[in-house]
Amino acid sequence: MGNYLHLKDVIAKYYIRDGNRVVFRNNTSLNQMALKMWDKLHFSEIDSSVLSKVINGTRLFTFKQLKTFCDILELSKKERRSLFNALIKDKLGEMNATENTDNIHLALAKISYSSHQNTIKLSNKSKRLFEEIMAIIAPRLNQKSKLGVKYSASCYYHFITKGVYKYNSFVENKFANFDVAIPICDFNKTVKGLENNCKCGYHLALYGIIKEYLKKRIFTHERIQNKLNRWVSFFFPKYAALSYLENLDTLSSDSKLLLKELRASI
């Protein structure tokens, strides 16, 4: 994939080497940084050997790990963007995609889709409660949406192609200011003009959804936002159930168990 900055090159801006020691911008050692990440990632996924491999370029962060890394260093949006872009390109490189891939958006989308649709390992008790919660916050699989497609994995790809499409000015002018916060990316609100918005797979799919609703000219901004939230829950069921539980005032013992199992699976 030609010359570009790999993740390890961009990460190199955030630490110095002092002899054998690595010191991050926030004055933490490799071990301390790994420990902070481990803590934020709910005691899983990372340790100092993983972090060491990432900065040496023999392993890649997951999107979630990179987000945590950025949060700890309190990086600006611009800094985050360059790290995420490098990670995406490295992941594409791993898949043997090339820069002139006809549909680079789809390639990106595939990466983020596959990494977030892992099966959820839950005990039987939790599984039942999880399904009850999903019935409240998200549409059922294969249920028909008002956009004429069923809620399914394939509509994700359908909406990505809509997301990159240029609509008429009525739609484009109303596109700004939707809350598109998702767990894997730090971009939160749409702004006018596709070029000014995040172009990760999930965000493109969400733009496609917004624009298709706008095109119908019958939904208010608020109503589209509500529908969008349900699509997000559909795409990120674990996270959606987690935030639903975290926002409850009181938790039953079953809810506490589910919460624990969800955290462990993220």
Ligand SMILES: [Zn+2]
């Ligand atoms: Zn994004």
